[in-house]
Amino acid sequence: MRLSAYFLPTLKENPTEAQIVSHRLMLRAGMIRQTAAGIYTWLPLGWRVLQKVEQIVREEQDRAGAQELLMPTIQAAELWKESGRYDDYGKEMLRITDRHDREMLFGPTNEEMITAIFRDNVKSYRELPKILYHIQWKFRDEVRPRFGVMRGREFLMKDAYSFDLDPAAARRSYNRMFIAYMKTFARMGLKAIPMRADTGPIGGDLSHEFHILAETGESAVFVHRDFIESDWQNRDVDYDGDLQPLVDELTGKYAVTEEKHDPAAAAALGDALVSARGIEVGHIFNFGTKYSKAMNAVVVGPGGEPVTVEMGSYGVGVSRLVGALIEAFHDDAGIIWPEAVAPFKVGLINLKKNEPHCDAACETLYRALGGEVLYDDRDERAGVKFADMDLIGLPWQIIVGPKGIARGIVELKSRKTGERQELPLEAVIERFRA
Amino acid sequence: MRLSAYFLPTLKENPTEAQIVSHRLMLRAGMIRQTAAGIYTWLPLGWRVLQKVEQIVREEQDRAGAQELLMPTIQAAELWKESGRYDDYGKEMLRITDRHDREMLFGPTNEEMITAIFRDNVKSYRELPKILYHIQWKFRDEVRPRFGVMRGREFLMKDAYSFDLDPAAARRSYNRMFIAYMKTFARMGLKAIPMRADTGPIGGDLSHEFHILAETGESAVFVHRDFIESDWQNRDVDYDGDLQPLVDELTGKYAVTEEKHDPAAAAALGDALVSARGIEVGHIFNFGTKYSKAMNAVVVGPGGEPVTVEMGSYGVGVSRLVGALIEAFHDDAGIIWPEAVAPFKVGLINLKKNEPHCDAACETLYRALGGEVLYDDRDERAGVKFADMDLIGLPWQIIVGPKGIARGIVELKSRKTGERQELPLEAVIERFRA
Known part of the structure; x- marks a missing residue:
């Protein structure tokens, strides 16, 4: 699913009516x-x-x-x-x-x-x-x-x-x-x-x-x-x-x-x-x-x-x-969703929407990973994208930025541990292939 | 699913309250x-x-x-x-x-x-x-x-x-x-x-x-x-x-x-x-x-x-x-269910429950065919089994009887056309394997 089209109304502020x-x-x-x-x-x-x-x-x-x-x-x-x-x-x-x-x-x-x-x-x-x-x-x-x-x-x-x-x-x-x-x-x-x-x-x-x-x-x-x-x-x-x-x-x-x-x-x-x-x-x-x-x-x-x-x-x-x-x-x-019940398994973050290499890498990943990926293809600041992705808590984040992708590298982050690792695009596809 | 355990209360008579x-x-x-x-x-x-x-x-x-x-x-x-x-x-x-x-x-x-x-x-x-x-x-x-x-x-x-x-x-x-x-x-x-x-x-x-x-x-x-x-x-x-x-x-x-x-x-x-x-x-x-x-x-x-x-x-x-x-x-x-919406794809009829060869063949078929088979393993007359299976309308019936199974043969019946063919046990398994 592409986030630009998805009905996902996130809120920045804590709603006052919620006690827990x-x-x-x-x-x-x-x-x-x-x-x-x-x-x-x-x-x-x-x-x-x-x-x-x-x-x-x-x-x-x-x-x-x-x-x-x-x-x-x-x-x-x-x-x-x-x-x-x-x-x-x-x-x-x-x-x-x-x-x-x-x-x-x-x-x-x-x-x-x-x-x-x-x-x-x-x-x-x-x-x-x-x-x-x-x-x-x-x-x-x-x-x-x-x-x-x-x-x-x-x-x-x-x-x-x-x-x-x-x-x-x-x-x-x-x-x-x-x-x-x-x-x-x-x-x-x-x-x-x-x-x-x-x-x-x-x-x-x-x-x-x-x-x-x-x-x-x-x-x-x-x-x-x-x-x-x-x-x-x-x-x-x-x-x-x-x-x-x-x-x-x-x-x-x-x-x-x-x-x-x-x-x-x-x-x-x-x-x-x-x-x-x-x-x-x-x-x-x-x-x-x-x-x-x-x-x-x-x-x-x-x-x-x-x-x-x-x-x-x-x-x-x-x-x-x-x-x-x-x-x-x-x-x-x-x-922080356990994988078995996560709404999507992977969140794909395009750090530089409209940059041709980022867009192309994200499209490749999006197609390869099937229905269990939510692709943040919005034209938003990186900080907004990171915050939304952490908020909704998908187990894995794949982060695609211009510097990394010039070397064929993307970042994989575990939501649970916060651990990040750099991986070749192909290795990430292999890891999460649908 | 084994019919002997299944909650399937069929009725022989037409209920009077039903007009269509x-x-x-x-x-x-x-x-x-x-x-x-x-x-x-x-x-x-x-x-x-x-x-x-x-x-x-x-x-x-x-x-x-x-x-x-x-x-x-x-x-x-x-x-x-x-x-x-x-x-x-x-x-x-x-x-x-x-x-x-x-x-x-x-x-x-x-x-x-x-x-x-x-x-x-x-x-x-x-x-x-x-x-x-x-x-x-x-x-x-x-x-x-x-x-x-x-x-x-x-x-x-x-x-x-x-x-x-x-x-x-x-x-x-x-x-x-x-x-x-x-x-x-x-x-x-x-x-x-x-x-x-x-x-x-x-x-x-x-x-x-x-x-x-x-x-x-x-x-x-x-x-x-x-x-x-x-x-x-x-x-x-x-x-x-x-x-x-x-x-x-x-x-x-x-x-x-x-x-x-x-x-x-x-x-x-x-x-x-x-x-x-x-x-x-x-x-x-x-x-x-x-x-x-x-x-x-x-x-x-x-x-x-x-x-x-x-x-x-x-x-x-x-x-x-x-x-x-x-x-x-x-x-x-x-x-007569179309396959796409049939409750089970196949009904398996054991004509001679407690006859060792029939039982063995049916168990083999039941295990091979997975969740889309309803196995009539009841100790009932053949007529009752045929009538119930036609009534519930599964697209295919596999009929296992003592004479056929002695030759390694079972009968496959299409509910829609009524057409029957004799097939080796293995061929039927191959045809419907889950």
């Missing part, structure tokens, strides 16, 4: 714009990141054996009356009356709807287990939306739901999602730490939150040092094998949010205790028959008997992750 | 389920088709120079009061009041929102032209939703918006979208015919509808035979060149819906006139300054003067296209 760094940087880098309180448009640069994050979530769900479908945003209130949550949910639920005066709502989550779909379409134990997921926009009418996409009202969530014949099988589904989450966050360059959690309004008795560590995190967390230093995610996982030992290992060490912190237990860890800040990016629940019983999701069991299915639900805040990634990866100059 | 063939077949093939009037869940098989259709639309928008972003579903009513459409829109608009008693709505279209985004972020003629698009769920509260996804309430639309400095440039943007639409539909195997159209509530004076021909189409259409027999879409198009001659050629021949039909003009065509049935799958508008004037979308022109930008909007019904494709491609046994 990810919100500030998403506005400044032209990733999002607010269109109503807590509701955002994702501009092209932000949309590219959101799509990459979404695709990683999708691939890891698929790998773990979950099947994707898509439920609608608008739901009938009757479903929520069946589970008893319609009245409980309170003002966070966006309630709607349609033209025929039917009570509807914008889904804040989908336990009820997926249970109804399952109930109407699955009849036999032979069709179990099933893990079904979708990646869909949700709405929670927060009383004070803030922190940009970290606590917006309309947000993109991946929510998966498991259906099993008995608690042991349900635990296997839970373990699959547990491991899939660890892998998902690791692929984005994030160190996610599973923490025992309350089940809250979702229900059930087994639940973990996944927090990533960031200095600007919203929660105080206390974790065993091994979580930070270990590199477990490089291990191969066989999803059809027994995942319990790995889950036990990953849940066997101290890792809690402030609410669950036990100073006495923590003190016993001595130097192994790390206190840090965390951002919740995922939450998984095993809630047994809470919804299947209320909504009559029953299959015929192996002996012909009716069995109320065991369920769990598994959420990742996909749009929230984009903010969380920036909280984890930034410096004073701007964002 | 695409609705019937989408329900029977386990592609969708209704969750409220005119609101559907896309089950895994349907979701795969919807994603493929969406991806073709996206690629052709990108190729034509449009840039993707994502606007939210929920909009503030104020935007629509600025354009004057809030009161005009009537009961089709799903109106919502949030917890702070602010008037909101579920977007039925996005002219107002994109104009506000443009106005707030683009200041100079140097940033033009711009074509921005998104693929997002819309809601229109139809009084009588029907025909499944063809006239639902929550539906997926691709809507693009162009911004230009003057009418000549706006016409160039219009032409880009016009050609992009022809290519989009052609890639799906559809013959789309552009027809002069009324602009209706969107406004403006230049508009085309794109109709595909299907015996079960909703509208009577009258078109010059050349549209049906020509094969223009195989021509290369240079989007940076002058598209007007091609657009003139494609709009120079008779093609109208019933409302615009002129029997006298049509009669002059003689044998060249074809009367047929059409389904609208796209609609494009050039509406000048209707929204930019009302909402003050002004840039600084080349001479420093303020210029109210020229706009157009361009819609494709993405979810509707899935229904339209089935209307165009089906027979008595079920759907």
